[in-house]
Amino acid sequence: MSFIYRRAAQMLSRCAKGGGIKEVLHEKEDPSIKKLYFILHKALEDLDILNQVYTEHLSKCCKNKFLGIVLLCVLVQRNKIDGGGKLKREILKRQKEILHLYNCLKEKEESNKQTNQRKKKQLAKYFIIHDQDRNSDALNELRGLLPVEEDEDVEGLYKIESDQLSTLITTPTYQQQSVRIIDKTSCLVVQAGNIKQGMVIVDVCSAPGSKAIFTLTLLKEKGYLVCIEKDKKRCFTLLQEIMKQNREFDGIYLDEEFSEENKLALTEGNFFAKNRETNVYYIKHRRSEMVIKVFNVDFFELSADHFSSLGKVDVVFVDPSCSSSGMPDFAHKESMRRVFLPGGEDSKGGLPPQVGDLPPEEPTPKDDFHDDVAEGRIPKVPPPFKHKVDRLAQFQKKILNHALATLQTANTFVYSTCSFFEEENEQVVESVLQSNPGVRLEKAGKDKFLFNRGKSVISSQCVRTFPELHACRGIFVSKLRRHP
Known part of the structure; x- marks a missing residue:
């Protein structure tokens, strides 16, 4: 049997323990990364169906x-399945029944999807045009190839239907790196800062760079x-994305004097050099x-100096x-929770034991995550x-x-x-406000995005988006101001 299948199985196991697909894929360099991504993506897309087939024919x-x-x-x-082995032979014996x-x-x-699709608001795809003042023809060129709308809430943001994304990325404008696909939620975060030309901005936890890049468009050079x-x-990806944003950037330097002997050619070999x-x-x-300054350090190692x-x-x-409960792939995590119940690791493969060997799972609560979000x-x-969210909430309080x-x-x-959960949002902000008496909450965005149905007294000052209501990912945004 091909080794790539065992590697994909290990990665699926890591995803089941909470890792994101991209995070798991890039943990180690692998020449088969495209094949692995395809297998993982399709396995997660069809996980509930494949689980039923597994239970019936392979368990x-x-x-x-x-x-x-x-x-x-x-x-x-x-x-077909590459390689050989007993397991492959057993699967091929049942191939007809499995495929049926x-x-x-x-x-x-698919039938259920089509029924539900009519009720759902589809997520749009959003993009900005780099250096639009100098690239005034780019928008007209795109509009000649596909339907493009200006977003009604964020100036300089454009949207297309999700099924037009493949058309967008084949356009000369995109191929020339004049366009950056960005989610509207990143723009709503930056919008809360009311950025003006000439400001001084600090972006903590900056990668992959969407907030930084939209901030740069508002700073206007x-x-x-x-x-x-x-x-x-x-950090390497962040630097790459920033350099694409404006052709007027002179380069990357290792000192604040921008001396030519300390100019860095941004290649993997240079950036990741051991010395x-x-x-x-x-x-x-x-x-x-x-000027842009990028720290490749843990924020907790930085002081006021x-x-x-x-x-x-x-x-x-x-x-x-x-x-990341506001992200589309959280649905995959929910599917994995159903399919791969929590349990100990077996002695051979480091994988959870069979479902039948596990103690009964606690009763499913009546509250349904997907219905609430919808x-x-x-x-x-x-x-x-719960344990992961509690741990994250402690970290979030600490970093703020x-x-x-x-x-x-x-x-x-x-x-x-990009979480829906109150524990990571209102509760974090409330805790920080209590610890910092000189800090107050202000309205974080337009009234249409402020959340007026929360249990917390601060919810009505905070922005919340829901995919089926706002056609973008889920986001929480709060704005705190220090007062004398």
């Missing part, structure tokens, strides 16, 4: 459920932006009125790690995620408090997450 002969689901996924997608059951279940699912990103790979200990990078605009040279800081964005209500945390303590010359702080 007795394949005790490694992750591997079984991967092999079934490959079979239904490619109509899969097709019946898939047909039923004049100001100072500090980005902080702990992870080395994500390079640099963790601060500078990007300068050719007219010297816009690191920001003293900035003088007054206008806005600080704090967008820490969260449960109707614009704050959902309760599903039981399997650290921002307030460290950036002492800043008055405005925008705290956001």
Whole structure:
């Protein structure tokens, strides 16, 4: 049997333990990353169906459920399985029955989808045009190829139907890197900061860069932006994305004097060189009125001294790690919770034992996550995620408090997450407000996005979006201001 299937099964196991697809894929370099992504994506897309097929046809002969689901996924997608082995032979004996059951279940699912689709508001796809003042023809060129609308809430943001995305990425305008796909929610976060030309902005937890890039469009080539990103790979991506944003950026430097001997050619070889200990990078605009400073460090290692040279800081964005329950792939996590029940690891494969060997799961609560989100209500945390969410909430309080303590010359702080859960949002903000008596909450956005049905007294000052109500991902945004 091909080794790639076992690798995909290990990755599926990591996803089941809470890892995101991209995070799991990029943990180690792998030349087969595109094939692995295809297998994982299709396995998660069809997880409930593949689980039913596995239970019916494979559960007795394949005790490694992750591997079984991967092999079934490959079979239904490619109509063959590479390599050899006993398990492959057992699957091929049942191939006709497996494909028949899969097709019946898939047909039923598609029928249900079409019925539900009529009720749902579809997520749109959003984009901005880099350097639009100099690139005035780009929008007209795109409109000549596909239907493009201006977003009604965010100036400079454009939207298309989701099924037009493949057309967009084949256009010359996109291929020339004049367009950046961005979610509307990132723009709503930046909008809360009321960014003006010439401001000084600090973006904590900056990668992958959507907030930073939209901030740069509002600064209009004049100001100072500090980005902080702990992870080395994500920092590399962040620098790449920023350099695409404006062709007037002069390059990346290793010192604030922008000396030519310290100019860095942004290649993987240069950036990840083992003998390079640099963790601060500078990007300068050719007219010297816009400077970007990127820290590749843990924010908790930075003190007030690191920001003293900035003088007054206008806005600080704090967008820490969260449960990502507002993201589309959280549905996959819910499916994995149903399919791969929590349990101990077996001694051979490091994978959970069979479902039948596990103790009964606690009763499913009456509250349904998906129904709550569809109707614009704050959902309760599903039981399997409670420990993770509690742990994240403690981290979120810590990082927001650290921002307030460290950036002492800043008055405005925008705290956001892509989570629906109150524990990561209102409860975090309430705790931080109690710890910082000189800080008050202000309205974080337009009235149409303010949430008036929350239990918390601060909800009505905070922005919340729901996919089926607002045609974008789920986001929470709050705005805190320091008062004398």
